[in-house]
Amino acid sequence: MRLAELSRRSGVSTATIKYYLREGLLPPGRQINATTAEYDEEHLRRLRLVRAMIQVGQVPVAKVREVLGHVDDDSLGRSMRLGASLWALPQVPEPDEEDEYVQAAHQEVAALLDRLGWRNAKLLAAISPAYRSLVVAVAAFRRLGYDWGVEQLAPYAELMHRTAVLDLDNMETHPSEAERIEFAVLGAILNEPLLQALHRLAQEEETTRRYGFA
Amino acid sequence: MRLAELSRRSGVSTATIKYYLREGLLPPGRQINATTAEYDEEHLRRLRLVRAMIQVGQVPVAKVREVLGHVDDDSLGRSMRLGASLWALPQVPEPDEEDEYVQAAHQEVAALLDRLGWRNAKLLAAISPAYRSLVVAVAAFRRLGYDWGVEQLAPYAELMHRTAVLDLDNMETHPSEAERIEFAVLGAILNEPLLQALHRLAQEEETTRRYGFA
Numbered sequence: 001m002r003l004a005e006l007s008r009r010s011g012v013s014t015a016t017i018k019y020y021l022r023e024g025l026l027p028p029g030r031q032i033n034a035t036t037a038e039y040d041e042e043h044l045r046r047l048r049l050v051r052a053m054i055q056v057g058q059v060p061v062a063k064v065r066e067v068l069g070h071v072d073d074d075s076l077g078r079s080m081r082l083g084a085s086l087w088a089l090p091q092v093p094e095p096d097e098e099d100e101y102v103q104a105a106h107q108e109v110a111a112l113l114d115r116l117g118w119r120n121a122k123l124l125a126a127i128s129p130a131y132r133s134l135v136v137a138v139a140a141f142r143r144l145g146y147d148w149g150v151e152q153l154a155p156y157a158e159l160m161h162r163t164a165v166l167d168l169d170n171m172e173t174h175p176s177e178a179e180r181i182e183f184a185v186l187g188a189i190l191n192e193p194l195l196q197a198l199h200r201l202a203q204e205e206e207t208t209r210r211y212g213f214a
Numbered sequence: 215m216r217l218a219e220l221s222r223r224s225g226v227s228t229a230t231i232k233y234y235l236r237e238g239l240l241p242p243g244r245q246i247n248a249t250t251a252e253y254d255e256e257h258l259r260r261l262r263l264v265r266a267m268i269q270v271g272q273v274p275v276a277k278v279r280e281v282l283g284h285v286d287d288d289s290l291g292r293s294m295r296l297g298a299s300l301w302a303l304p305q306v307p308e309p310d311e312e313d314e315y316v317q318a319a320h321q322e323v324a325a326l327l328d329r330l331g332w333r334n335a336k337l338l339a340a341i342s343p344a345y346r347s348l349v350v351a352v353a354a355f356r357r358l359g360y361d362w363g364v365e366q367l368a369p370y371a372e373l374m375h376r377t378a379v380l381d382l383d384n385m386e387t388h389p390s391e392a393e394r395i396e397f398a399v400l401g402a403i404l405n406e407p408l409l410q411a412l413h414r415l416a417q418e419e420e421t422t423r424r425y426g427f428a
Contacts, residue, residue, distance in 0.1 A: 011357070048358045056354055077428035079421050086414075092407065120422040121415050130414035137408035140270055143225070144262045144400060152384065157412050159377050164416035166369055168424060186358060192410055193306065194351040198371050199409070200300075200344035200402075201335050202378035207293050208334040210382060214291030 003029075006039045010047045017047065025050045025064055049182050053089075057189035063088060071181045078177070085185050091129040095136045105138035108149060115150050116157055167191065217243075220253045224261045231261065239264045239278055263396050267303075271403035277302060285395045292391070299399050305343040309350045319352035322363060329364050330371055381405065 007014045020026040029037030053059040070084035095102045113122045125131045141148050174180045221228045234240040243251030267273040284298035309316045327336045339345045388394045
């Protein structure tokens with residue numbers, strides 16, 4: 001397809017597509033003559049991914065380039081490709097390791113992973129942004145006087161594990177490895193607002209079931 | 215306790231506490247003499263809530279005042295008090311009702327609630343920000359070519375419902391109605407980052423279980 005059709009099918013303006021091409025976020029089309037290039041379905045898919053990262057995820061262009069570098073690196077195994085792609089996305093602030101609540105939260109999270117039997121997550125603790133985000137979140141609870149321990153955290157973790165199983169089952173329905181990794185990156189950006197909205201709606205449903213509408 | 219002790223126990227500076235008092239986010243202490251006021255455990259609890267909203271949730275001061283107005287309005291039933299408090303928190307952008315993907319998402323979400331039997335959520339659809347957030351999230355998926363239907367959404371919704379059941383069970387462990395409502399508001403601010411971190415960590419655990427570390 002030509003640029004105009006790529007624009008129409010993706011809903012992205014030709015000026016923006018040209019910008020993405022210049023920035024190397026989209027591979028060049030097949031040059032037909034001096035002024036015309038031809039694009040295919042893979043361009044369309046990649047364009048959607050770039051747009052989701054920039055417009056929905058508000059990921060800066062340099063980060064998008066970094067994420068795409070990992071998505072396209074088929075020298076890596078699937079876990080590494082997924083990890084590198086997702087870890088390049090913006091993360092929450094790092095924990096302040098001097099903070100007493102952060103130190104207590106580290107112990108709590110370690111105990112939680114032991115209880116859950118999440119051995120891999122424990123092995124990744126030193127390098128995983130998700131682990132550090134969890135420490136920050138648990139420390140925030142503690143700082144406000146809610147000393148949530150393993151008893152309170154474990155049931156939530158089990159439900160989130162079942163959510164992650166669904167995520168990967170959905171990912172595996174995509175035929176090619178490139179599409180799977182792209183789906184995972186999109187999922188990281190789109191799935192969290194979806195889960196948040198479902199969770200809030202479920203809270204309203206459950207609240208009104210228990211206490212009525214008044 | 216005096217102002218200095220309130221500051222020490224809350225970790226909030228005396229200058230900030232005085233600012234919250236001036237802005238009406240914290241009820242005045244019991245005046246002992248012209249220069250000294252006495253504060254109690256309820257001040258401490260309220261201070262934690264205000265700080266969580268402002269520092270963790272980045273809720274503007276005027277919004278905090280609005281939320282607290284609902285938290286304290288014991289003329290309302292529990293569902294209304296919870297709803298009014300949570301709905302006053304910042305929400306995602308409103309759906310663009312002219313957008314074709316938004317229109318398709320409305321139908322999808324309505325079908326989802328039918329399938330789930332979430333009758334109350336359906337009754338609240340016209341006024342609930344969570345409902346609109348869900349429409350926005352589903353429309354974002356559709357716009358990127360993932361036409362997720364009820365089949366894909368329902369298992370996520372079931373897991374989020376179980377999460378909401380845990381939320382309310384935890385809320386009900388708090389003795390007074392004021393504490394319950396405060397806990398729900400805190401939960402809305404602190405629980406979402408916690409769930410997100412648990413979800414990402416669970417994805418890493420499940421990914422490495424399925425595909426190894428390479």
